[in-house]
Amino acid sequence: MAADVLHLHTSLGIEQIKKIFSSTLQYSRKVEFGTVQGNDNPFDENADFQAYASLKTLFGGWIVQIYITERGDVREVQLVALGSSALGRALHGLRNAYSRSDSREKASAVVEQLRVVDPGLRTV
Numbered sequence: 001m002a003a004d005v006l007h008l009h010t011s012l013g014i015e016q017i018k019k020i021f022s023s024t025l026q027y028s029r030k031v032e033f034g035t036v037q038g039n040d041n042p043f044d045e046n047a048d049f050q051a052y053a054s055l056k057t058l059f060g061g062w063i064v065q066i067y068i069t070e071r072g073d074v075r076e077v078q079l080v081a082l083g084s085s086a087l088g089r090a091l092h093g094l095r096n097a098y099s100r101s102d103s104r105e106k107a108s109a110v111v112e113q114l115r116v117v118d119p120g121l122r123t124v
Contacts, residue, residue: 002082002083002100003080003081003082003083003100004080004081004100004103004104004107005078005079005080005081006077006078006079006080006081006107006108006111006123007076007077007078007123007124008076008077008078008079008111008114008121008122008123008124009071009074009075009076009077009121009122009124010074010075010077010114010118010120010121010122011073011074011075011118011120012075012114012117012118013075014048014049014068014070014075016117017049017066017068017075017077017114018049018051018068020110020113020114020117021051021053021066021110022053023113024106024109024110024113025053025064025106025109025110026053028055030055030056031053031054031055032053032054032055032056033051033052033053034051034052035050035051035052036050036051036052036065036067045069047067047068047069047078048068048069048070049066049067049068050065050066050067050068051065051066052064052065052066053066053106054098060097060098060099060102061097061098061099061102062081062083062098062099062102062103062105062106063081063082063083063098063103064079064080064081064082064103064106064107064110065079065080065082066078066079066080066110067080076124077114079107079110079111080107081100081103081104081106081107082098082100082103083097083098083099083100083101083102083103083104111123
């Protein structure tokens with residue numbers, strides 16, 4: 001699965017970040033939230049919090065993972081927008097595919113909301 005990673009530093013607490021992530025992406029009852037399993041973490045170290053939000057529809061869907069790591073007075077946030085490759089869509093059909101562009105759009109919406117609450121948010 002193809003992925004785009006947004007890497008951020010914020011002074012917001014983990015609970016604030018989690019709340020913004022879920023409230024930004026919970027615009028439908030069909031949005032699913034869950035925990036990313038340790039072996040699915042694409043990064044070298046485990047995060048203090050790792051989860052995903054996704055929505056599947058008849059014509060595809062989107063999925064965004066979030067990894068939050070405590071770094072003293074700064075939280076490192078990694079938003080991963082996932083999407084199926086063209087080959088994956090061809091093999092498995094649209095119903096079982098995720099749109100990378102839709103996932104990027106959702107991840108960007110989370111960044112915008114984080115920036116509203118923390119104007120000092122930095123993209124790394």
